Amino acid sequence: MHNPPRKTGTVGINRLIASALRLKLVSDVPERLARARLPYRPNARRRERISVIRESGVLFIHVPKNAGTSVCEALYGSQIKHETVHYYASVAPDVLALPSFAIVRDPVCRFRSAFRYARSGGTADRAVARPFNRRYRAFASVDDAIDHLATARSSFDIDHIFRPQSWYLTDSRGDCRIDQLVPYEEIDSLDAIVGLDRLAALPRLNRSSAPAPIVLTPSQEAFLTDFYAADFALWENALALTSRTFRPRSARRASA
Incomplete structure (x- = not known):
């Protein structure tokens, strides 16, 4: 007697699609289809996250290693994952039309943070994704991380922590689709910059332990x-715009 064939669930189907598209992360399937302009209907969890954003009336793009976990918790009461403007334009263009903001960071400082996070396998709040975890924990030096970036076929071949910030914030023409970019340096003034009181006292989530100094060679800095x-x-434009339109608390403290 033959056993009846097993039904393939959504997770199994997505794994098959990810394999066919040569994606390391199953969660990248919607993003890959969006960039290829292929139709995709978000699953129940994704539809729920989109509904939460709609109800809030504001879109926050969570760029990894830029304090986004804390912002999501304060703004939405949950995590919205690392979705991009390509994704929202494909599955929920009305969400992309909402007032929007994101935090941007000095790319070298962000790389240092990502490198520490990678080698430790994550934090108490979140771990590096399984397809990358073992390799990242085995990084013996900054050069190992740089080799990983240099040999990647595309951003899909590296974990979110190392993907360019522009990958999340710009469209296919390279134009930023986000209304307000806030420099990481002014995160303590985030509530005043974007006008949302609920961001006045951010929880400190997904933080790494006290950082050990990471000294980069000139060639490493040149690559980055x-x-x-x-x-x-993006970061330099955000710094310039913020300094012209808003007097950060850091500047007010300095002049006090």
């Missing part, structure tokens, strides 16, 4: 400057 060139432009 080139690899994250678009990120430097």
